[in-house]
Amino acid sequence: MAGIAAWADCTVTGLTDGGDHVIVLGAVVHADAADVAPLAYHARTFGTHRRAEEVVR
Structure with a gap:
């Protein structure tokens, strides 16, 4: 399956x-x-994670 994160x-x-x-x-x-x-999936919403060092403050 193309585009999956893991299997x-x-x-x-x-x-x-x-x-x-x-x-x-x-x-x-x-x-x-x-x-x-x-x-x-968190708080009834789908999303993705980013590493802390990638987040712009």
Whole structure:
């Protein structure tokens, strides 16, 4: 997938009842990350992070 910050390929190791949903547990088999700003969710808003030294004061 082009433009993603990171990915993980997992093997399912267990399923746990979560009430109205199922929680899937997994073991990471392969993973990789790109040098891009990650997507974050905070206060009902999506955004990205910047290193503190990049922020202009």
